[in-house]
Amino acid sequence: MRILYHLWLSPHCRKVRVVLSEKKLEFGLQTENTWQRRPEFLALNPAGEVPVLLEPDGTSVSDSQTICEYLEEVAPYPPILPTDPVQRAEARRITAWFDMKFSSEVSENLIGEKIMKRFLKTDAPNSALIRAGKKNIHYHLEYIGWLSERRNWLAGDELSIADISAAAHLSSIDYLDDVPWEEHPPAKEWYMRIKSRPSFRAILADHLPGEPPPKHYANLDF
Amino acid sequence: MRILYHLWLSPHCRKVRVVLSEKKLEFGLQTENTWQRRPEFLALNPAGEVPVLLEPDGTSVSDSQTICEYLEEVAPYPPILPTDPVQRAEARRITAWFDMKFSSEVSENLIGEKIMKRFLKTDAPNSALIRAGKKNIHYHLEYIGWLSERRNWLAGDELSIADISAAAHLSSIDYLDDVPWEEHPPAKEWYMRIKSRPSFRAILADHLPGEPPPKHYANLDF
Known part of the structure; x- marks a missing residue:
């Protein structure tokens, strides 16, 4: 299964999570405390930043827009970019x-x-x-x-x-x-x-320990 | 003719200039003092930043990577991205x-x-x-x-x-x-x-008034 290395409130990570879900691609989430600079993580992305997408074959893709362009190319439907x-x-x-x-x-x-x-x-x-x-x-x-x-x-x-x-x-x-x-x-x-x-x-079900969202956060009619 | 709104030492503008040249697309350069926030320029790019590419038909494209992806799509040869x-x-x-x-x-x-x-x-x-x-x-x-x-x-x-x-x-x-x-x-x-x-x-012929480049700048064997 695809793994997305992420941080919970990172907008760039959320962007990739939503794109994966729009395209109905299954993935697992792995929290990466980027400030710890784990050598195994730096081997996946020398920039040391999330999001990083790890494919089942071991290919890793970094940088949120790069990941989204890549997903659009390998899983074009439904598209996230127009055709013109x-x-x-x-x-x-x-x-x-x-x-x-x-x-x-x-x-x-x-x-x-x-x-x-x-x-x-x-x-x-x-x-x-x-x-x-x-x-x-x-x-x-x-x-x-x-x-x-x-x-x-x-x-x-x-x-x-x-x-x-x-x-x-x-x-x-x-x-x-x-x-x-x-x-x-x-x-x-x-x-x-x-x-x-x-x-x-x-995204709306996210709940950071010790930092609950406001009541309207997950409410569709807020 | 295509017009590229730019600033002389802006790396993002230079990136687009080189891509246009690699693809042998003719273009004119127009210096834009972005800090003056000209309304006509903000109409082309509400972010108020260079580079902005203005096509002969009046279409404007902003953000350096967006311009490069656009050029790759409308003028694919020679490519600036691999195929895989x-x-x-x-x-x-x-x-x-x-x-x-x-x-x-x-x-x-x-x-x-x-x-x-x-x-x-x-x-x-x-x-x-x-x-x-x-x-x-x-x-x-x-x-x-x-x-x-x-x-x-x-x-x-x-x-x-x-x-x-x-x-x-x-x-x-x-x-x-x-x-x-x-x-x-x-x-x-x-x-x-x-x-x-x-x-x-x-790029190597650029010469900012009052701020000449060092001697080796344009030297191919520096």
């Missing part, structure tokens, strides 16, 4: 927006400061960074709303990796109860739609 | 390594501090970050050497986007004379090979 090159580029552009821009402006500030620092018992969370993350998220929710009011899904008519990446990030922030959904109804409507997909169920 | 999915994943993994890991550990510390801050006349360069960039580069040059001694090119037998991305970053750092080539002969041998390709010529 310009539309594929649009889906990849929005995916990169969330994987890089949203990640550095929101996810790293909130998940990095609130969860990882507590977990790693390093220095205290930086409240200025947490404030920045909470401020920055509004602009991204506006962008999601703007896109989803003009298109059925973020990159076009069909659900794509762009929606999955955006929802993966937002689901992790929502676990921390830091998404101001009520101020952004169009983004909330879009999230309700993706949240109700079967591929999202496992 | 596992080998494609390896090329994309190494590309992501340089576009993200090398970028944040080396390029942003050196180009960001030494060039962008002077150019933008914001605060003084942070010497701790510059020291960190100069320290971190050794590990990456070792990795390039390790890969290129085991394979013909970084991701396998053929030149790929992995080599182009790595060389794009190193060429920008080399413009600042901050690559300790003499301490890393295998990496230097690899760079000599990619530097001598016709697709690299335009």
